Amino acid sequence: MAPITPSLELVSAVLAGQARAIARLISRAEAGEAEVRPAMASIYQHTGRAHIVGITGVPGSGKSSLIDLLVPRARERGKTVGVVAVDPSSPFSGGSILGDRIRMGDLALDPGVFIRSMATRGALGGLARATHDAVDLLDAGGFDLVLLETVGVGQDEVDIVRAAHTVVVVSAPGLGDDIQAIKAGILEIADIHVVSKADRADAGKTVKELKTMLAMDLPFKKATEWTIPVLSTSTVKAEGIDALLDMLEKHRETLERTGEIARRRESIAETRLLKTAQAVLHGEFEKQRDGKVSSLIARVVARELDPHGAALELLAALKSGMS
Amino acid sequence: MAPITPSLELVSAVLAGQARAIARLISRAEAGEAEVRPAMASIYQHTGRAHIVGITGVPGSGKSSLIDLLVPRARERGKTVGVVAVDPSSPFSGGSILGDRIRMGDLALDPGVFIRSMATRGALGGLARATHDAVDLLDAGGFDLVLLETVGVGQDEVDIVRAAHTVVVVSAPGLGDDIQAIKAGILEIADIHVVSKADRADAGKTVKELKTMLAMDLPFKKATEWTIPVLSTSTVKAEGIDALLDMLEKHRETLERTGEIARRRESIAETRLLKTAQAVLHGEFEKQRDGKVSSLIARVVARELDPHGAALELLAALKSGMS
Numbered sequence: 140m141a142p143i144t145p146s147l148e149l150v151s152a153v154l155a156g157q158a159r160a161i162a163r164l165i166s167r168a169e170a171g172e173a174e175v176r177p178a179m180a181s182i183y184q185h186t187g188r189a190h191i192v193g194i195t196g197v198p199g200s201g202k203s204s205l206i207d208l209l210v211p212r213a214r215e216r217g218k219t220v221g222v223v224a225v226d227p228s229s230p231f232s233g234g235s236i237l238g239d240r241i242r243m244g245d246l247a248l249d250p251g252v253f254i255r256s257m258a259t260r261g262a263l264g265g266l267a268r269a270t271h272d273a274v275d276l277l278d279a280g281g282f283d284l285v286l287l288e289t290v291g292v293g294q295d296e297v298d299i300v301r302a303a304h305t306v307v308v309v310s311a312p313g314l315g316d317d318i319q320a321i322k323a324g325i326l327e328i329a330d331i332h333v334v335s336k337a338d339r340a341d342a343g344k345t346v347k348e349l350k351t352m353l354a355m356d357l358p359f360k361k362a363t364e365w366t367i368p369v370l371s372t373s374t375v376k377a378e379g380i381d382a383l384l385d386m387l388e389k390h391r392e393t394l395e396r397t398g399e400i401a402r403r404r405e406s407i408a409e410t411r412l413l414k415t416a417q418a419v420l421h422g423e424f425e426k427q428r429d430g431k432v433s434s435l436i437a438r439v440v441a442r443e444l445d446p447h448g449a450a451l452e453l454l455a456a457l458k459s460g461m462s
Numbered sequence: 463m464a465p466i467t468p469s470l471e472l473v474s475a476v477l478a479g480q481a482r483a484i485a486r487l488i489s490r491a492e493a494g495e496a497e498v499r500p501a502m503a504s505i506y507q508h509t510g511r512a513h514i515v516g517i518t519g520v521p522g523s524g525k526s527s528l529i530d531l532l533v534p535r536a537r538e539r540g541k542t543v544g545v546v547a548v549d550p551s552s553p554f555s556g557g558s559i560l561g562d563r564i565r566m567g568d569l570a571l572d573p574g575v576f577i578r579s580m581a582t583r584g585a586l587g588g589l590a591r592a593t594h595d596a597v598d599l600l601d602a603g604g605f606d607l608v609l610l611e612t613v614g615v616g617q618d619e620v621d622i623v624r625a626a627h628t629v630v631v632v633s634a635p636g637l638g639d640d641i642q643a644i645k646a647g648i649l650e651i652a653d654i655h656v657v658s659k660a661d662r663a664d665a666g667k668t669v670k671e672l673k674t675m676l677a678m679d680l681p682f683k684k685a686t687e688w689t690i691p692v693l694s695t696s697t698v699k700a701e702g703i704d705a706l707l708d709m710l711e712k713h714r715e716t717l718e719r720t721g722e723i724a725r726r727r728e729s730i731a732e733t734r735l736l737k738t739a740q741a742v743l744h745g746e747f748e749k750q751r752d753g754k755v756s757s758l759i760a761r762v763v764a765r766e767l768d769p770h771g772a773a774l775e776l777l778a779a780l781k782s783g784m785s
Contacts, residue, residue: 408762412747412776447738
């Protein structure tokens, strides 16, 4: 059966915050179905209300445990919370539904919470697009706070998390120098630093290192009135969670008050526009895989044509076919 | 001063294996200079001789230490060795020259060794392209073995390492469940598994876990006659390095004998073609940032247009301007 364009009823159900409708459209967006585009265009008009918070950190930094505590605390404050977790470790496409349910635990029956994992596999270069679609669906569905969780290594993940109003970078104490160095790559995008596992003896050292790094006059240091804080949390002792929620709120208020929010919205739109265009290009590439693309590949393999020359020919050829 | 198209002399110097010429062209490719394209097209015609080996693993897996031992051992076997390390942790664009020199140590004076780090920053979406350019330059420059080192997390890094004939995935014992799970994302691309730090007591457990994973009938298991080995190395004791070099050689021979090499070359050309086309698109996007692109961004911010609709308009607009 051919995929069907989502009905107006489904879009209305999303706008009413119905979890099943949101889940269904996320799955279809993740599968790369072209038929969901008109629905997503309607959905997009209703976005812009949620506070989108990116939470990133290397594997083992403790970001998932932190989110698992953040969600119920935010609920206690009367906020509805959506979580979109980009999970490069999952070998399954279409979201790990079972994993999401296990993770939700007691929250599984709360309609004010929605948790969804996005798998890298199966997304065919469209992971960023599908992730942003999921965030849009939760935003339009009326969730107050949308947490976007990614592993903080790799350009794709950094680009994904850039589509947040507030970016939290989580570091664990004592993960080794190799991992500490990686932080430099995501230092630039942090609005708030969190050192997890504050119950550990070496947590203070990591806090100090981060503060030293922030005090350095790095070329990419942000010129805003926001001073990037370094917070400590302990999921074992359930400490520091409220302070983090307060800080998220404070960052949002600062964005609004200083007008910085407009610059952020523009930067988010820019990243999404470019990434979506690249995803559309990828889709066309796949569609023409047996035609023009395959002859170009053969010429590159034979060293008759270099990859750059072939790319220019490809882009010229796509002009005719693209819709 | 406007950038100058690299001269025929510079191309000849690269083909003669001169390190300074190679380094200069890598820097210019990394900076995204359009002027290097004709030179790179000439260079590309002279590639295809080197054995390109991708070495990947999560931060802390010990891949850099392993490479630091692999290089002198390969030299003892009479092979010249180039290393291209994609380093997302570096906040500096243009390669960390000082770091490369420190890393080279005693090898710094050996013309049969070339080590270069590629920084994520500054590459503006063109990291994959610049990395492949660097590999091409080393290949055309006559290096027998080209090691391509990346952090094995994130789609970009996985795509980069796919451009190797042989992929080695390095895992350290006891890096925690979170990191073990990440392996699932790169399990698919490994031709050879290496468990580093074999001097540690828990290394045997990691070897066993990997073998169990490989024995599972996973959907992405490769249908070739190559049985993916799990090797152990210890950089502290300098053990297992020769066995790994032997296995690299054996894998290359198997690729050639079974004809699998042709399929690999095609797959490499396919990935490079797509990534290069996306990088060209990104370049056009930057060029038109003040024109068409900025009005599209404004409409996306105002919710007058959704990102997908804007991407289609962008691609249509680029048709006229692209060269």
